[in-house]
Amino acid sequence: xxxxxxxxxxxxxxxxxxxxxxxxxxxxxxxxxxxxxxxxxxxxxxxxxxxxxxxxxxxxxxxxxxxxxxxxxxxxxxxxxxxxxxxxxxxxxxxxxxxxxxxxxxxxxxxxxxxxxxxxxxxxxxxxxxxxxxxxxxxxxxxxxxxxxxxxxxxxxxxxxxxxxxxxxxxxxxxxxxxxxxxxxxxxxxxxxxxxxxxxxxxxxxxxxxxxxxxxxxxxxxxxxxxxxxxxxxxxxxxxxxxxxxxxxxxxxxxxxxxxxxxxxxxxxxxxxxxxxxxxxxxxxxxxxxxxxxxxxxxxxxxxxxxxxx
Amino acid sequence: xxxxxxxxxxxxxxxxxxxxxxxxxxxxxxxxxxxxxxxxxxxxxxxxxxxxxxxxxxxxxxxxxxxxxxxxxxxxxxxxxxxxxxxxxxxxxxxxxxxxxxxxxxxxxxxxxxxxxxxxxxxxxxxxxxxxxxxxxxxxxxxxxxxxxxxxxxxxxxxxxxxxxxxxxxxxxxxxxxxxxxxxxxxxxxxxxxxxxxxxxxxxxxxxxxxxxxxxxxxxxxxxxxxxxxxxxxxxxxxxxxxxxxxxxxxxxxxxxxxxxxxxxxxxxxxxxxxxxxxxxxxxxxxxxxxxxxxxxxxxxxxxxxxxxxxxxxxxxxxxxxxxxx
Numbered sequence: 001x002x003x004x005x006x007x008x009x010x011x012x013x014x015x016x017x018x019x020x021x022x023x024x025x026x027x028x029x030x031x032x033x034x035x036x037x038x039x040x041x042x043x044x045x046x047x048x049x050x051x052x053x054x055x056x057x058x059x060x061x062x063x064x065x066x067x068x069x070x071x072x073x074x075x076x077x078x079x080x081x082x083x084x085x086x087x088x089x090x091x092x093x094x095x096x097x098x099x100x101x102x103x104x105x106x107x108x109x110x111x112x113x114x115x116x117x118x119x120x121x122x123x124x125x126x127x128x129x130x131x132x133x134x135x136x137x138x139x140x141x142x143x144x145x146x147x148x149x150x151x152x153x154x155x156x157x158x159x160x161x162x163x164x165x166x167x168x169x170x171x172x173x174x175x176x177x178x179x180x181x182x183x184x185x186x187x188x189x190x191x192x193x194x195x196x197x198x199x200x201x202x203x204x205x206x207x208x209x210x211x212x213x214x215x216x217x218x219x220x221x222x223x224x225x226x227x228x229x230x231x232x233x234x235x236x237x238x239x240x241x242x243x244x245x246x247x248x249x250x251x252x253x254x255x256x257x258x259x260x261x262x263x264x265x266x267x268x269x270x271x272x273x274x275x276x277x278x279x280x281x282x283x284x285x286x287x288x289x290x291x292x293x294x295x296x297x298x299x300x301x302x303x304x305x306x307x308x309x310x
Numbered sequence: 311x312x313x314x315x316x317x318x319x320x321x322x323x324x325x326x327x328x329x330x331x332x333x334x335x336x337x338x339x340x341x342x343x344x345x346x347x348x349x350x351x352x353x354x355x356x357x358x359x360x361x362x363x364x365x366x367x368x369x370x371x372x373x374x375x376x377x378x379x380x381x382x383x384x385x386x387x388x389x390x391x392x393x394x395x396x397x398x399x400x401x402x403x404x405x406x407x408x409x410x411x412x413x414x415x416x417x418x419x420x421x422x423x424x425x426x427x428x429x430x431x432x433x434x435x436x437x438x439x440x441x442x443x444x445x446x447x448x449x450x451x452x453x454x455x456x457x458x459x460x461x462x463x464x465x466x467x468x469x470x471x472x473x474x475x476x477x478x479x480x481x482x483x484x485x486x487x488x489x490x491x492x493x494x495x496x497x498x499x500x501x502x503x504x505x506x507x508x509x510x511x512x513x514x515x516x517x518x519x520x521x522x523x524x525x526x527x528x529x530x531x532x533x534x535x536x537x538x539x540x541x542x543x544x545x546x547x548x549x550x551x552x553x554x555x556x557x558x559x560x561x562x563x564x565x566x567x568x569x570x571x572x573x574x575x576x577x578x579x580x581x582x583x584x585x586x587x588x589x590x591x592x593x594x595x596x597x598x599x600x601x602x603x604x605x606x607x608x609x610x611x612x613x614x615x616x617x618x619x620x621x622x623x624x625x626x627x628x629x630x631x632x633x634x635x636x
Binding site for chain 1: 370373374375399402403405406407409410411414415416417418419420421428429432433460461462475478481482
């Protein structure tokens with residue numbers, strides 16, 4: 001007996017002019033839920049403002065135009081320690097630089113380091129975690145024990161050791177901060193993949209002839225992406241904080257460039273005589289970290305289909 | 311008798327559960343142990359047995375989710391066990407599977423149209439321009455409408471999802487479909503619909519089924535021949551009518567007596583087996599069923615019975631029938 005092939009398509013059936021529904025947008029559903037969360041919207045708004053400030057400052061610098069009230073790196077010793085007033089909104093520091101301008105200028109460094117460091121650790125962490133989770137066995141053991149070794153050392157200590165070995169600077173700070181949070185992403189991704197891998201649809205993907213790389217890309221990662229997005233958003237706030245910590249220790253961005261942590265570190269001797277030199281950079285750090293945390297929490301709820309509002 | 315499509319010879323799958331410090335296995339679970347049978351082109355072979363007897367493992371070996379510990383699988387005359395991974399993948403499109411749980415077998419992040427299109431695209435069965443047409447055709451085949459193509463699995467009911475799973479399996483024009491308890495997760499009213507759909511599709515596309523189920527009632531509807539498994543071994547194989555009319559193995563008799571009877575006036579003798587299924591890690595010596603058998607003979611605990619043909623096409627592994635040549 002010969003197998004009957006699937007009969008030629010019934011054209012009439014297909015031409016029965018039925019409309020095809022548009023796919024329901026998953027982003028849209030996520031946004032609808034996120035909008036309900038007031039705190040997350042506030043976080044998103046603040047982040048939007050910060051990004052706007054950073055981009056404007058960066059662009060104006062690139063075009064050689066001054067958009068800030070004062071040159072953030074211009075020091076005028078005759079005007080050092082001016083208390084906040086109408087001309088210097090946040091006052092001036094020990095070198096007579098305008099703090100308001102410096103804080104706005106610092107936004108771009110903090111955001112850039114935060115995003116770049118997370119991008120680095122996310123890329124490496126997701127790849128390592130995906131391989132470990134999917135392959136399992138010895139590969140998994142080797143990768144995860146390596147990650148455990150990195151986790152055993154406090155991350156800021158590891159970053160300091162790294163900076164000590166390779167020198168100071170913005171690029172090294174990004175690298176150090178990115179490096180120390182790789183294990184976190186690797187662990188989260190591995191854990192989620194282990195859970196998703198057990199689903200029948202992953203086995204089905206194998207049966208229809210998918211190669212492993214495509215199974216990870218098309219069937220596993222889309223189902224763990226929500227965990228990664230939430231973690232990355234929260235990770236930016238940690239990275240911003242780490243940048244400030246390195247700056248405070250004098251290991252991050254080097255003067256004269258404005259960086260919030262560095263400003264805090266250099267002004268700490270004047271906490272009693274000129275507290276505003278610490279308060280304003282501190283507030284800037286707090287607001288940024290808070291905004292990313294609020295958004296991250298909101299995203300976690302929005303990406304969880306169980307809590308999604310229909 | 312028509313052509314044999316799939317022939318399994320002494321197939322076994324052992325899972326190592328624990329190893330000692332030298333890496334020598336100390337606990338081995340024999341999920342499938344020395345199983346041989348063949349499936350004829352165009353038939354529906356029902357495989358029944360209680361939970362944990364190895365029937366799903368057997369199905370997963372056939373679709374290459376597990377590789378067998380030993381034994382041979384001949385598919386259309388070709389031995390699949392000697393192929394490397396890349397060669398084996400070429401046979402993927404000939405052997406497909408329908409899963410038990412329709413809620414877990416569809417990727418929640420893909421539209422059902424994309425789920426059905428994927429096997430066609432990755433196996434390059436059709437030029438890109440024709441894929442869409444084919445997807446709509448397959449949707450129609452399983453009783454879904456064209457306008458549902460862009461919906462996500464969570465927008466469907468269990469029965470509809472199972473239809474999507476069936477369409478996905480059909481997409482590559484397979485020769486054999488392993489149905490792994492395809493209706494046991496569905497409501498009884500939907501079970502009949504899906505079974506009828508499978509029946510219709512078999513007639514239309516000339517499919518061959520390996521139909522796995524845990525009860526004989528579902529299998530009765532769809533199978534031509536039935537195999538009964540117990541603790542990793544096949545204990546009886548017979549054509550459907552023969553098996554239901556004349557079950558020989560005591561285990562089959564017990565399974566049959568467990569099917570509920572619709573007519574309340576009709577009293578049926580119910581065989582209730584004593585005890586639990588022994589652990590497959592440490593199965594009884596001799597016949598695996600002897601610890602629960604109500605017709606146990608002396609030799610049952612000593613040596614394992616072999617599968618023998620006691621009536622035309624009726625095979626049974628039991629000492630009650632014929633002497634053992636050990």
